[in-house]
Amino acid sequence: MKKIIVFVLIICFLFFGCSKDRLTDPTELGNEIGLKYIEMYEELNFLVSNRPDVDTLKPLLLDLKNKYIENFINLGKYNEEMSDADKSAASAIAWGEMLKIDSAVRDSVEKARMEYWNKDMELGNLIGEFNIITQYAFYDLLREQLPEEAERLGIE
Numbered sequence: 840m841k842k843i844i845v846f847v848l849i850i851c852f853l854f855f856g857c858s859k860d861r862l863t864d865p866t867e868l869g870n871e872i873g874l875k876y877i878e879m880y881e882e883l884n885f886l887v888s889n890r891p892d893v894d895t896l897k898p899l900l901l902d903l904k905n906k907y908i909e910n911f912i913n914l915g916k917y918n919e920e921m922s923d924a925d926k927s928a929a930s931a932i933a934w935g936e937m938l939k940i941d942s943a944v945r946d947s948v949e950k951a952r953m954e955y956w957n958k959d960m961e962l963g964n965l966i967g968e969f970n971i972i973t974q975y976a977f978y979d980l981l982r983e984q985l986p987e988e989a990e991r992l993g994i995e
Contacts, residue, residue, distance in 0.1 A: 862917040865928035872914055872929070872976050873936020879907045883969050884944045887951035893959045900965050904972065911975035912992065919978050930977060937973070 861867045886899050918929055948966065956963020974980045982989045989995070 862914070863920070865921060865925040866932055868914065868917050868921075869929040869932025870936055872911070872933035872973055873939070875907065875910050875914065876933070876937045876973055877940050879903070879910075879969065879972065880940055880944055880948065883966070884948050884951075887955070887966065888947060890951065890954065893955065893962050896955070897959075897962055897965070900962070904965070904968065907969075907972055908975050911973055912994075915976040915978050915981075915994075918976055926977075926979075933973065933976070 862871060882903055883900075886896065886903065891899075918926055921929065948969070952963050952966040955966060971984075974984055978989065978994050981992075981994060
């Protein structure tokens with residue numbers, strides 16, 4: 840009986856990935872990055888949709904940005920361990936998922952960005968930074984585009 844139980848556990852481990860983290864699969868990782876991006880954009884839209892004043896909105900956006908930077912950095916750890924081919928696959932899947940964002944949400948955020956940019960350029964630029972925040976999930980891209988930020992975060 841013990842041999843049967845051990846055999847079943849081994850089969851479970853081998854075939855169902857009982858101990859394998861799903862984010863080591865490029866498809867799963869790409870999907871997760873895309874979903875996090877859409878989730879972030881929806882939260883961003885919620886914060887800007889009622890057009891709070893600049894002093895109220897700025898700390899909320901900084902908190903949101905930091906929250907998602909942390910999310911994407913954590914996802915980037917999985918990406919960093921992948922082969923170049925798997926990294927490319929994860930990236931392509933992520934971009935495909937990000938394109939699924941509701942256009943009304945994207946348009947609403949862009950409209951808010953322009954309105955705030957006319958009031959406070961720094962805040963408008965901060966809203967715009969959310970467009971490219973997924974670079975934190977792709978360390979090669981982060982090192983290339985924001986080397987000081989990569990260094991600050993210990994991503995070498």
